[in-house]
Amino acid sequence: MGKALVLLSGGLDSSTCAAMAVKAHGAENVHALTIFYGQKHQTEIEAAKNIAEALGLASHSVVSLPLEPFKGAGSTLIDPDKPNPELTYQQIAESTGPSPTYVPFRNANLLSLATAIALRDGCEEVYYGPHAEDARNFAYPDCTPEFNGAMANAIFVGTYFKVKLITPLQWMMKADVAWTALELGVPIELTHSCYNGKRPACGKCPTCVERIEAFKAIGVKDPLPYEIQIDWGDCR
Amino acid sequence: MGKALVLLSGGLDSSTCAAMAVKAHGAENVHALTIFYGQKHQTEIEAAKNIAEALGLASHSVVSLPLEPFKGAGSTLIDPDKPNPELTYQQIAESTGPSPTYVPFRNANLLSLATAIALRDGCEEVYYGPHAEDARNFAYPDCTPEFNGAMANAIFVGTYFKVKLITPLQWMMKADVAWTALELGVPIELTHSCYNGKRPACGKCPTCVERIEAFKAIGVKDPLPYEIQIDWGDCR
Numbered sequence: 001m002g003k004a005l006v007l008l009s010g011g012l013d014s015s016t017c018a019a020m021a022v023k024a025h026g027a028e029n030v031h032a033l034t035i036f037y038g039q040k041h042q043t044e045i046e047a048a049k050n051i052a053e054a055l056g057l058a059s060h061s062v063v064s065l066p067l068e069p070f071k072g073a074g075s076t077l078i079d080p081d082k083p084n085p086e087l088t089y090q091q092i093a094e095s096t097g098p099s100p101t102y103v104p105f106r107n108a109n110l111l112s113l114a115t116a117i118a119l120r121d122g123c124e125e126v127y128y129g130p131h132a133e134d135a136r137n138f139a140y141p142d143c144t145p146e147f148n149g150a151m152a153n154a155i156f157v158g159t160y161f162k163v164k165l166i167t168p169l170q171w172m173m174k175a176d177v178a179w180t181a182l183e184l185g186v187p188i189e190l191t192h193s194c195y196n197g198k199r200p201a202c203g204k205c206p207t208c209v210e211r212i213e214a215f216k217a218i219g220v221k222d223p224l225p226y227e228i229q230i231d232w233g234d235c236r
Numbered sequence: 237m238g239k240a241l242v243l244l245s246g247g248l249d250s251s252t253c254a255a256m257a258v259k260a261h262g263a264e265n266v267h268a269l270t271i272f273y274g275q276k277h278q279t280e281i282e283a284a285k286n287i288a289e290a291l292g293l294a295s296h297s298v299v300s301l302p303l304e305p306f307k308g309a310g311s312t313l314i315d316p317d318k319p320n321p322e323l324t325y326q327q328i329a330e331s332t333g334p335s336p337t338y339v340p341f342r343n344a345n346l347l348s349l350a351t352a353i354a355l356r357d358g359c360e361e362v363y364y365g366p367h368a369e370d371a372r373n374f375a376y377p378d379c380t381p382e383f384n385g386a387m388a389n390a391i392f393v394g395t396y397f398k399v400k401l402i403t404p405l406q407w408m409m410k411a412d413v414a415w416t417a418l419e420l421g422v423p424i425e426l427t428h429s430c431y432n433g434k435r436p437a438c439g440k441c442p443t444c445v446e447r448i449e450a451f452k453a454i455g456v457k458d459p460l461p462y463e464i465q466i467d468w469g470d471c472r
Contacts, residue, residue, distance in 0.1 A: 104355035153386035158378035
């Protein structure tokens with residue numbers, strides 16, 4: 001069984017991706033990589049570490065990209081003077097122009113660095129977790145199947161056919177991801193999604209709202225604590 | 237006329253690329269970017285600065301990638317304990333397995349970072365100078381048209397269709413590049429190619445040998461000084 005590298009932010013999606021890599025490769029063959037690019041919510045690095053430990057992964061490393069290219073572009077994920085929008089993913093998808101949370105060409109930078117590390121460490125696959133709700137209506141273009149496919153080609157060709165890109169969530173909506181996470185025993189209570197880096201989570205930023213809706217859709221209470229009251233209805 | 241960003245290492249290829257960008261966009265719209273990834277021959281950063289000045293480019297900046305991913309892979313371009321091979325590009329192309337000078341997935345990392353900066357700075361095109369002799373027989377897979385095409389797709393899609401990748405040398409052999417450099421008035425004497433970072437150049441490493449052969453093929457003496465005697469025959 002070959003080795004795999006998983007891009008792990010500590011969120012629900014990448015944690016689910018990590019659990020899928022474990023299922024395919026065995027935990028002892030899965031290495032996690034967290035990349036810092038200036039994101040405000042550094043709580044995600046702590047969450048990634050906890051998830052890697054809980055899943056029994058072979059290793060977890062943190063590498064920093066140069067920050068200047070990303071800092072200057074005004075993404076609300078990075079700029080300390082810009083609050084994250086209180087919009088749903090649906091609203092972001094329906095609005096025109098780039099999402100205020102889009103970080104310029106971030107995902108290609110994450111994937112390129114991950115691939116260099118995969119080659120260095122002898123990993124045959126890179127797992128990476130964008131899903132269909134990220135991609136919907138081109139809200140995050142670097143999460144689309146078109147982008148993923150192009151990067152998969154670049155990665156396979158550019159590494160002498162040694163590394164494959166695996167995007168197991170790309171046709172799933174967030175509710176499918178939440179369901180898969182439950183099925184695979186992802187330690188959901190340890191994940192971190194909130195764009196504002198809050199713990200308990202804010203419950204209002206795009207990713208909190210999306211996550212809450214996903215759990216409601218599958219009839220399950222999100223085990224993560226929120227700082228606002230969530231009406232879970234008859235969720236179990 | 238829109239702005240362009242050129243990946244400039246200070247070598248003959250990227251300098252020619254820069255001159256092509258100047259022809260298309262005007263020097264006042266062309267920004268140069270040099271990326272440090274741990275290469276031994278830091279003389280190339282100085283060369284890039286000189287070329288950018290000589291061509292009158294709008295700006296020149298230097299950004300460093302994280303070095304660990306590239307350092308650990310044993311490329312002779314980076315590892316201080318490994319001398320660069322005294323092979324021709326032809327010999328590298330004819331040998332099996334990765335070239336000893338291959339830096340893991342380097343070019344995707346360069347392009348991804350350049351694209352983030354292009355987006356930040358409002359540049360519509362990224363110029364990048366791999367050529368057909370780099371790509372021949374898959375010696376450097378991240379210089380092939382297949383790789384370039386995949387990255388061009390990822391870049392265009394992943395930036396909301398704002399940035400295009402331009403690879404004007406990809407079907408040229410090195411002699412075509414040298415000819416184009418002459419035609420466009422590239423200050424060839426300021427470029428730096430030697431893998432060993434020598435000035436005068438070593439004349440023996442793959443890129444020195446390739447460069448000398450290219451100038452011989454077009455019947456012109458390379459204006460660059462070499463530390464060994466070069467038989468220029470009846471070159472002018």
